[in-house]
Amino acid sequence: xxxxxxxxxxxxxxxxDSAVIKCTYSDSASNYFxxxxxxxxxxxxxxxxxxSNVGEKKDQRIxxxxxxxxxxxxxxxxxxxxxxxxxxxxxxxIGDYKLSFGAGTTVxxxx
Amino acid sequence: xxxxxxxxxxxxxxxxxxxxxxxxxxxxHDRMYWYRQDPGLGLRLIYxxxxxxxxxxxxxxxxYSVSRQxxxxxxxxxxxxxxxxxxxxxxATSDPQGTYGYTxxxxxxxxxx
Numbered sequence: 001x002x003x004x005x006x007x008x009x010x011x012x013x014x015x016x017d018s019a020v021i022k023c024t025y026s027d028s029a030s031n032y033f034x035x036x037x038x039x040x041x042x043x044x045x046x047x048x049x050x051x052s053n054v055g056e057k058k059d060q061r062i063x064x065x066x067x068x069x070x071x072x073x074x075x076x077x078x079x080x081x082x083x084x085x086x087x088x089x090x091x092x093x094i095g096d097y098k099l100s101f102g103a104g105t106t107v108x109x110x111x
Numbered sequence: 112x113x114x115x116x117x118x119x120x121x122x123x124x125x126x127x128x129x130x131x132x133x134x135x136x137x138x139x140h141d142r143m144y145w146y147r148q149d150p151g152l153g154l155r156l157i158y159x160x161x162x163x164x165x166x167x168x169x170x171x172x173x174x175y176s177v178s179r180q181x182x183x184x185x186x187x188x189x190x191x192x193x194x195x196x197x198x199x200x201x202x203a204t205s206d207p208q209g210t211y212g213y214t215x216x217x218x219x220x221x222x223x224x
Binding site for chain 1 (some may be wrong): 115133141146151152154155156159161169170188201203212213215216217218
C-alpha cells in the first residue's frame with residue numbers, strides 16, 4: 001500500500017515567518033494530495049489539496065507544491081499567525097478515497 | 112449540528128469488554144471511514160464503506176468490526192478490547208467526486224484499562 005512520510009515532526013516558527021512541511025509518497029500511481037489541519041480537541045479539517053495534473057496551488061497564505069518525479073509534495077504557510085498553531089497532516093491516495101496519512105507535524109507559532 | 116457526529120466523545124473501558132463507537136453524518140455522502148490516530152503514527156484506516164452493502168477492511172482491521180446501519184450511520188466495534196487499542200478514533204465521510212475532501216468528526220478518545 002501507499003506509504004507517506006512527513007517531516008519535520010515538530011516545527012517552531014516566529015510569528016510572521018514562513019513554515020514549510022514536506023512529505024514523500026511511495027506509490028507513483030497516487031494522484032490526490034490533501035493537507036489537513038487539526039486543532040486541539042477537534043477532527044482534522046481540509047485546508048488545501050492538489051491533484052497530480054497541477055504543480056502548485058495557492059490559497060491566501062497557504063500554498064502546496066507537488067513534484068511527481070521525486071514523489072514529494074510540500075505545504076508552505078507564509079506570514080504565520082498564532083492561529084496557525086496546530087497539527088498538520090499530509091495525505092495521498094489514488095483517486096479521492098482511502099487516504100494514507102503522514103505522521104503529522106506539530107506547528108507552534110511563537111508570538 | 113455538526114456534519115459528522117461521534118459518540119461517545121470519551122470512553123474508558125476494561126480489557127475484554129465489548130464496546131461500540133457510533134458515527135452519524137448529515138452530509139448525505141455514501142462514503143464513510145473509520146480511522147485510528149496514535150501519536151507519531153498519524154491516522155490509519157480501520158474500515159471503510161462506499162454504501163450500505165459495501166464494507167471493506169483497511170490497513171489495521173484486526174480486532175475491529177463495523178456495521179453500516181444506514182447511509183448516515185457507521186459504527187465501529189471492538190469485540191474484546193485490549194490496552195493497545197487505546198487511541199483516538201475518527202469517523203469521516205466523503206463525497207464520491209472527492210470535491211470537498213474528507214469531513215471528520217470530533218473523535219472518540221478510547222482508553223482500555
